[in-house]
Amino acid sequence: MDPEVVVIGGGPAGSTVSTLLAKQGIAVQLFERERFPRFHIGESLIPETYWVLKQLDMLPKMHASHFVKKYSVQFVNSEGRESAPFYFWDNKPHECSQTWQVVRSEFDMMMLDNAREHGVDVHEGVRVHDVLFEGDRAVGVKIRDEQGFREIRAKVVVDASGQNGLLMNRLGLRVWDPILNKGAIWTYWENAYRDTGRDEGATLVIQNGNKQGWFWYIPQHDNIVSIGVVAPFDYLFKGRNNYAQTYEEEVELCPGVKQRVAKAKKVTGYFATKDYSYRSTRVAGDGWVLVGDAFGFLDPLYSSGVLLALKSGQLASEAIIDGLSRNDTSEAQLGKWGTVFNEGVDRMRRLVCEYYSGFSFGRMIREYPELRGTLTDLLIGDLFHNGTDKVWGPLESLYEEGKPSIPQWNAGTAASQATDKESLLVLPEGRRR
Numbered sequence: 001m002d003p004e005v006v007v008i009g010g011g012p013a014g015s016t017v018s019t020l021l022a023k024q025g026i027a028v029q030l031f032e033r034e035r036f037p038r039f040h041i042g043e044s045l046i047p048e049t050y051w052v053l054k055q056l057d058m059l060p061k062m063h064a065s066h067f068v069k070k071y072s073v074q075f076v077n078s079e080g081r082e083s084a085p086f087y088f089w090d091n092k093p094h095e096c097s098q099t100w101q102v103v104r105s106e107f108d109m110m111m112l113d114n115a116r117e118h119g120v121d122v123h124e125g126v127r128v129h130d131v132l133f134e135g136d137r138a139v140g141v142k143i144r145d146e147q148g149f150r151e152i153r154a155k156v157v158v159d160a161s162g163q164n165g166l167l168m169n170r171l172g173l174r175v176w177d178p179i180l181n182k183g184a185i186w187t188y189w190e191n192a193y194r195d196t197g198r199d200e201g202a203t204l205v206i207q208n209g210n211k212q213g214w215f216w217y218i219p220q221h222d223n224i225v226s227i228g229v230v231a232p233f234d235y236l237f238k239g240r241n242n243y244a245q246t247y248e249e250e251v252e253l254c255p256g257v258k259q260r261v262a263k264a265k266k267v268t269g270y271f272a273t274k275d276y277s278y279r280s281t282r283v284a285g286d287g288w289v290l291v292g293d294a295f296g297f298l299d300p301l302y303s304s305g306v307l308l309a310l311k312s313g314q315l316a317s318e319a320i321i322d323g324l325s326r327n328d329t330s331e332a333q334l335g336k337w338g339t340v341f342n343e344g345v346d347r348m349r350r351l352v353c354e355y356y357s358g359f360s361f362g363r364m365i366r367e368y369p370e371l372r373g374t375l376t377d378l379l380i381g382d383l384f385h386n387g388t389d390k391v392w393g394p395l396e397s398l399y400e401e402g403k404p405s406i407p408q409w410n411a412g413t414a415a416s417q418a419t420d421k422e423s424l425l426v427l428p429e430g431r432r433r
């Protein structure tokens with residue numbers, strides 16, 4: 001029997017939307033082209049994921065897991081000097097202020113298994129080849145499984161296919177961010193430096209020596225630390241050697257990383273990706289809706305990707321549940337959450353762009369200590385209301401005379417620049433992505 005909703009992709013966004021639909025008794029089929037566990041980057045969660053994880057009944061599983069607990073984020077400048085940590089608990093003394101550093105193959109499998117436990121009909125190793133349309137309305141998907149090509153009809157198709165962006169590509173909706181065109185190279189280290197106590201699981205954002213980019217430093221379980229460099233795409237990949245050499249050159253340039261890995265050894269090969277931020281001009285259409293990276297991807301500076309996947313999955317599920325109950329699966333109904341969501345992404349994007357144009361958290365806190373809590377609210381991902389907007393004025397007051405402020409960018413109003421660029425993914429030199 002055909003389901004009411006089909007979901008394409010079993011990453012965090014697909015698992016979230018499908019679980020929340022199934023919890024309301026809606027028949028959902030989810031198709032994931034890989035077999036889990038599969039490798040994925042995106043390992044540091046931020047505290048606002050707590051509320052969606054709670055709704056998904058995932059919290060007991062997270063508490064029982066061996067994922068490293070994360071209580072803060074800390075910034076290290078190009079000379080290796082550390083800012084005071086931003087402790088989430090000091091800002092909000094609530095269980096939600098402790099989050100996790102996850103290994104995504106394990107976390108994503110837990111989420112997908114959780115979807116199954118809640119009644120989602122999950123099919124792994126099944127690729128969705130196309131979305132079926134009648135006029136402008138999506139009416140199902142074309143899959144390929146062991147029986148060959150088949151069509152599955154549904155009232156709503158949710159695209160959660162990640163950076164592949166099945167529908168975004170097909171409909172020409174992808175708009176590349178004109179500023180955030182970065183690349184990333186990363187690998188995994190054993191025995192790298194770890195702080196102790198509540199600092200052990202902190203994410204560090206470490207600026208490299210020539211200020212061309214930054215490293216993420218994410219302590220994981222089993223004494224592994226994920227360390228990756230993010231920098232302008234041309235700087236990182238054009239006229240440079242292989243990933244290994246480029247990475248080593250960047251470590252050499254970065255005192256904050258070099259000293260932390262002095263006694264460590266690498267335990268995998270190197271991975272790389274183009275890290276171009278983008279968004280879709282539309283969040284939904286008649287019979288279809290986009291969630292997670294299939295809607296948009298934002299530079300990983302503040303580790304917001306999984307939160308945005310979970311949050312969009314949650315908001316989309318509410319619109320679908322409401323729409324199905326009233327037999328309304330129009331674009332207006334399925335996309336009613338788009339404005340609030342886009343505004344939240346805009347806030348995070350603005351903070352990302354400020355960092356790249358030289359914004360210093362340390363200086364901001366020194367000049368405006370009363371805004372420390374509001375800045376922490378942004379860092380934990382409390383993005384979907386205007387309560388944090390009071391930081392922008394003081395933040396702009398720190399600009400040197402004559403320095404232009406960050407250009408605003410709104411995918412919804414920009415002309416679609418979707419191209420036939422191949423997938424954003426670059427083949428890793430280590431393992432398969």
Ligand SMILES: Cc1cc2nc3c(=O)[nH]c(=O)nc-3n(C[C@H](O)[C@H](O)[C@H](O)COP(=O)(O)OP(=O)(O)OC[C@H]3O[C@@H](n4cnc5c(N)ncnc54)[C@H](O)[C@@H]3O)c2cc1C
Pocket residue numbers: 008009010011012013014031032033034040041042043044045046126127128129160161162163164166184273275291292293294300302303304305306307309
């Ligand atoms: C370098 C880098 C660092 C990052 N660091 C962080 C971080 O520290 N913290 C954080 O929160 N986020 C981070 N992110 C972002 C994070 O990885 C993503 O935002 C997150 O994985 C999005 O989840 P998703 O479910 O939308 O997509 P994915 O997790 O990509 O899931 C999509 C799924 O769809 C499947 N699929 C694709 N096409 C099809 C098809 N045609 N048929 C069936 N299945 C299909 C794929 O196999 C995949 O399993 C980072 C990203 C990058 C690139």
